[in-house]
Amino acid sequence: MKITKLTKGISLKRQLESGNEEQLKVVRQVLADVRAQGDTAIRFYTEKWDGFAPENLRVTQEEIEEGANAIDQQLYADLTEAAQNIRHYHEQQKRSGYRLELANGSWLGQRITALDAVGLYVPGGIAAYPSSVLMNVIPAQVAGVKRIVISSPAGRDGKLPPGVLAAARILGVEEIYKVGGAQAIAGLAYGTETISPVDKITGPGNIFVALAKREVFGEVSIDMIAGPSEIAVLADDTAFADEVAADLLSQAEHDQLACAILVTTSEQLAKKVADEVEKQLTTLPRQEIARASIENFGAIYVAEKMADAIEAVNSLAPEHLEIVTKNAEAVAEQIRHAGGIFIGRYSSEPVGDYFAGTNHILPTNSTARFASGLNVDDFVKKSSIVFYSEKTWAENAPKIARLARMEGLEGHARAVESRGWEKE
Amino acid sequence: MKITKLTKGISLKRQLESGNEEQLKVVRQVLADVRAQGDTAIRFYTEKWDGFAPENLRVTQEEIEEGANAIDQQLYADLTEAAQNIRHYHEQQKRSGYRLELANGSWLGQRITALDAVGLYVPGGIAAYPSSVLMNVIPAQVAGVKRIVISSPAGRDGKLPPGVLAAARILGVEEIYKVGGAQAIAGLAYGTETISPVDKITGPGNIFVALAKREVFGEVSIDMIAGPSEIAVLADDTAFADEVAADLLSQAEHDQLACAILVTTSEQLAKKVADEVEKQLTTLPRQEIARASIENFGAIYVAEKMADAIEAVNSLAPEHLEIVTKNAEAVAEQIRHAGGIFIGRYSSEPVGDYFAGTNHILPTNSTARFASGLNVDDFVKKSSIVFYSEKTWAENAPKIARLARMEGLEGHARAVESRGWEKE
Incomplete structure (x- = not known):
């Protein structure tokens, strides 16, 4: 890894894949077809791209059991414990609204309610991470979402990965569809004969899935479009080089576009970490991916003092930040x-x-400046409530009417003034 | 207004303006030019479309004072009182994070911090609503956002509307630019010699502004792209027809695409409201707009029982809902x-x-199924925090390594296992 003296903020401007016009055209066609023809279109595209279409789009309870039983029992216990930990952390995020009493019996309120239904897209093959099932589903469950749906492409054997089914069984998710790609997003957004539509779609996917999510956004809600992973480690001379190197590589192995950065006040640590990364790379199974990531987007910055290092990290706004100081x-x-x-x-x-x-x-991609990780708030919405008593209305109606007229909205003024007469 | 017997859910599918390719091309050009040339490009486009470019893009303190003093003192007091009420309501939404103690000295946390800087776009001319300045700025101030910027096109006299400047003075917003259109969004997102970039852009605008906001989304955050206003009134025979009609018209006068719907259990009220709407329309200054809205998107539904009426309202998910029952x-x-x-x-x-x-x-547009009104949460972001003690690490490292290996991420497993040896 290249070692650079830190002189100013660090910025991260990777050109991320946003899809080309040809891909967008395909996605729009899929969306339109599923909207018009429902299951028929889903089967058509599944057969076209996955090579076959499952007879039943929905996974049966037996298939869930079978998959869940296929994984190692120790792993099943680990996943169960992880799910408990995730639930415990996210339960602290549950909120209720409030009621604000005003004078004369009036009040204002905020009501917080869960979304009715959400869909989680789980990509196929090696990227079908059981841990992502936990991370998406649990905040929705804690929020109180009643209907949680998973959609994921089946393998050539017509089955979903056992790890995904195990995670679903642990969480009690029973509505699972064997549908992948843009047609899955369309099915979740618009609904078909088999799939009822949802209000929000979360979860990662390939470029077709990402484009489809962008296209249906507005009609339903979506989570962020996640980019490749990043890690920044902020360390001084108390850190161990082999540990820092291993952590940098843990994110680098995700993706050639992943980004691993060390910011340190110790020149000695910088050199040792650079050496350790080289050394550890040689035995890493995903060496090829990790090496490309480290060579293209890896960097080590040496700062004169900790305050400069901290400011550099703030300018970077990394996805993950380790502080070993x-x-x-x-x-x-x-x-x-x-x-x-x-x-x-x-x-x-x-x-x-x-x-x-x-x-x-x-x-x-530096969006931590304004964005948050997935959390319970992502699965609720808030309504405001106004209750004005006659007295509060009478006291304030002239003010409200003046403000409305200042903005040229006479109808607003008249609506407020229409109250309170002797009628009938 | 047409009176219909309620038989099923009400849906609201207006085809909203999403911009054509020509408009998008223009917007992309403006964004690219402002990114490359900064103030020069902002002046160029302001002169091109607004007919002149102000010498100083930034509004001076004297101009703010002058504008604020130009409005009626009673109105100034009304705006000030409104601002206090809005602040009081939104202050209830302030949240702090949490710290969750685990066994063996470990803990998890959530930290909630305000965005550093946000920009509010205020459209020009008649749509420059002082009330919108209050509604956008106050939640950001309550969240703790330190830098709040307003950008708005100046009139032919080189000035901003006095009401907008008065609202800014009441709130203490001092950084205001005389820039409108897509070039304003570009300036706020990318920064220029005069304007430092912000992290989030809120506020309504014409189709060019809306397209520009969509384009910069990802680089900065944006608020929702708001559609035309809607009101639903849920009423029984205790409601007064003239009041219901006046309230329906108050939203209809906003926009030809606005939507006003009455759902009632009283056939008598339905008929009376339909008559009242006709009557009141004849004297409404914005009669033409309101009539188009009522004719195209207005509707009265008569439900057999209140439970059906309530379910219909839930299926509609209206922006505003009055309950007069x-x-x-x-x-x-x-x-x-x-x-x-x-x-x-x-x-x-x-x-x-x-x-x-x-x-x-x-x-x-029925997005209340999954979206919320602007609130303090829109101006904060959350970071998660993990602190694991040596003991907690030692207890759980084998489980974490197993889960990582199940997903084929050996580097993750090794990172966790790299700790805890005797070193140096």
């Missing part, structure tokens, strides 16, 4: 922008990917 | 989807547009 908790207090913060030597980032309880779906 | 508060409890709920005869909808304290920027 003296007084790490105090340093963490100075971080304004990061999706997930991992404090101290033992909080290796994968701890949060799988198990600790925080969500692993976090804002990438 | 017996036991209105109990009826309100059964509403699952509505942006803003107004309970009882004296809570005429314009009460919330201007004064009560709730926000008037609410989800339109």
